Amino acid sequence: IQMTQSPSLLSASVGDRVTLSCKAGQNINNYLAWYQQKLGEAPKLLIYNANSLQTGIPSRFSGSGSGTDYTLTISSLQPEDVATYFCQQYNSWTTFGSGTKLEIK
Amino acid sequence: EVQLVESGGGLVQPGRSLKLSCVASGFTFNNYWMTWIRQAPGKGLEWVASITNTGGSTYYPDSVKGRFTISRDNAKSTLYLQMNSLRSEDTATYYCTREGNYFDYWGQGVMVTVSS
Numbered sequence: 001i002q003m004t005q006s007p008s009l010l011s012a013s014v015g016d017r018v019t020l021s022c023k024a025g026q027n028i029n030n031y032l033a034w035y036q037q038k039l040g041e042a043p044k045l046l047i048y049n050a051n052s053l054q055t056g057i058p059s060r061f062s063g064s065g066s067g068t069d070y071t072l073t074i075s076s077l078q079p080e081d082v083a084t085y086f087c088q089q090y091n092s093w094t095t096f097g098s099g100t101k102l103e104i105k
Numbered sequence: 106e107v108q109l110v111e112s113g114g115g116l117v118q119p120g121r122s123l124k125l126s127c128v129a130s131g132f133t134f135n136n137y138w139m140t141w142i143r144q145a146p147g148k149g150l151e152w153v154a155s156i157t158n159t160g161g162s163t164y165y166p167d168s169v170k171g172r173f174t175i176s177r178d179n180a181k182s183t184l185y186l187q188m189n190s191l192r193s194e195d196t197a198t199y200y201c202t203r204e205g206n207y208f209d210y211w212g213q214g215v216m217v218t219v220s221s
Contacts, residue, residue, distance in 0.1 A: 031206070033208075042213055043208075044211070045208060045210075048206075088207065096149050096150040097149070
């Protein structure tokens, strides 16, 4: 299943509400996870099952969506959120999106 | 604290073999599926192999099927990836991860470079 993330690059200001998009090639039944990868580090799980917040992740991160269209929202962007964000489907085997690089304006 | 520590990476010539290891701690290893995921330099993430908690079943994408073998030793809390017939496109950082659907813990990664 192909996963398409948009935009590929996003610039926003501290305090902004930020929305990242992930579109699946077919219905993935909410079997979707989001990861944050900072430069030089391993990815970190943020969200699973489309909208469940992983333990220890700040509540400013949230996930939503259904069917083929999913969104990761950061309610108030912080400097430490600079990273690349990947979505992953696990409805049929597993595939990842190509990522959205988030930077501070 | 959950820890996953990979080792065994390095520079290898095309067509040769390499075996990666991942030592797990901080959780009951034999309760969890485990998975290898790789990331080519500057690229995205690719699933490489998964194994059930008992080691009884293994799963691979077509890109590595027949060349890579995932295995585990539950007595040693260690996950392995035997990589044969390596190609330049296998050059990547390889991550050991916990679970088989979404991946809640990741190792720091180990670099594998396939080049003559």
